[in-house]
Amino acid sequence: MEKILIRDVNFWYGDFHALKNVSLGIEEREVVAFIGPSGCGKSTLLRLLNRMNDLIPATRLTGEILLDGRDIYDRQEDVDRLRKEVGMVFQRPNPFPKSIFDNVAYGLRVNGIRDKEFIAHRVEETLRGAALWDEVKDKLKASAFALSGGQQQRLCIARAMAVAPSVLLMDEPASALDPISTAKIEELIRELRREVTIVIVTHNMQQAARVSDRTAFFYMGEMVEYGLTKLIFTDPLKEATQNYITGRFG
Amino acid sequence: MEHFIPYPARQGFRKRWSQRAAFLLFRLFSLVVAATLVIILGFIVWKGAGAISWEFLTEAPSNGMTSGGIFPALVGTLLLMLGSALVAFPLGIMSGIYMNEYATRGWLVRFIRIMTNNLAGIPSIVFGLFGMALFVQYLGFGDSILAGSLTLGLLSLPLVIRTTEEALKDIPDAYREGSLALGASKLQTIRKVILPMGMPRIVTGLILSLGRVSGETAPILFTCAAYFFPQLPSSIFDPCMALPYHLYVISTSGTDLEAQQPLAYGTALVLVAIILLVNLLANALRRYFQHKVKMK
Structure with a gap:
């Protein structure tokens, strides 16, 4: 069974038809990249997977999105619990104005964990997992705002991983970062895929090629092509995909 | 240099001076505002400071509120x-x-x-x-x-x-x-x-x-x-x-x-x-x- 199954999804912002009949499946512990020009619907689809678009008024969805076979848009769905299962990392690093420690501990605390020892242990574990521990272990009480942009983004990844999600959504996680920080994030994605299913939206084609197993190409709200990354980048079926990845438009 | 726009020599002079005059005016008005506040506060302090004492702060009015x-x-x-x-x-x-x-x-x-x-x-x-x-x-x-x-x-x-x-x-x-x-x-x-x-x-x-x-x-x-x-x-x-x-x-x-x-x-x-x-x-x-x- 697919980890995530998207079936006949249509989505509107008011009158704007942002996603048109999109269907795709994502296997467990796979890294899937969504690529396509701005406004193609890739971020919209990503934000449907943890119901982040619920926050936007006047939107409408048809079709189904299943996580482990469960319809996440079902009336019974507990959205807060869903978001604990499906973590998210945003385009711009958005650590809270709290200490480094409290940032990572936040997700645990809001999910009702009080055990201080467990929290401390988990914070260290996830900061190590995000390759940030050695840089911050002596200043866990310092503000997260004192970190560099790249460090902040790795902190946000640690923060998301702390609540042990089974899916991690990444919305252009490196687009605001310098090349060295970007390389670190990509390295991290390759590590994290052992624990979670990752869906990443990116504008950077090389990045999609480097980190993902499969790639979906979106254009004007439609999913043009979806397949193994190496095939998409070497031998795409559709001309539009070919044109986009070779940089002829976008 | 076909797109060169002739620059009237006088204009630089006029621009500089109108700029200076404007800033002077802004500064003057700001000073008037600040000065008003200082005058009001100064006036109150000058007239009122003499009345302030420990007793003034800790006692009720007496003698028909004249002391x-x-x-x-x-x-x-x-x-x-x-x-x-x-x-x-x-x-x-x-x-x-x-x-x-x-x-x-x-x-x-x-x-x-x-x-x-x-x-x-x-x-x-x-x-x-x-x-x-x-x-x-x-x-x-x-x-x-x-x-x-x-x-x-x-x-x-x-x-x-x-x-x-x-x-x-x-x-x-x-x-x-x-x-x-x-x-x-x-x-x-x-x-x-x-x-x-x-x-x-x-x-x-x-x-x-x-x-x-x-x-x-x-x-x-x-x-x-x-x-x-x-x-x-x-x-x-x-x-x-x-x-x-x-x-x-x-x-x-x-x-x-x-x-x-x-x-x-x-x-x-x-x-x-x-x-x-x-x-x-x-x-x-x-x-x-x-x-x-x-x-x-």
């Missing part, structure tokens, strides 16, 4: 500030949160927003009249600290709602999304991320509203303020004296206006000092909260 101090009025004003804060802060902060976090759209919110804006423009004497009708008469609180606090609370409510709303509005959605994406509920997000971030500005607004309350006369005129009530109030159903009203009383009526004059200036000086202290407190608290939420 003695302002202690009951000082206590009354502080009590009214406290009382109105207890009314306006919880109500105003909760409304502000509701308007910005829960219901930013829809006709109801628009209606509330228009009403709060209009409420802010209502003359304070009208608040006094309303307070008298509702709290003093209809609810039967009489002229009392309770009725005065409620009336002043209503007066500062729009300011508190607005500052709360504005403070929260300026917090980028990225923080809300970041919190929600971790499985936090909306309430947890507001309590643990959004409110702490808005706190420096909310607190500043609250304190400034206190400053305003301390100086208001009209709203307490018919609801609370006593002409002469030298003993301290024993319950919230007692009336009390208040600095601004006391100032009005001893400058316009009484047995010996001449003798009362230094006392009036002393009272004014104390009132101004309270407002100054309140503003300083607002600054200090804003810094404290900024530090506490680790913005840096």
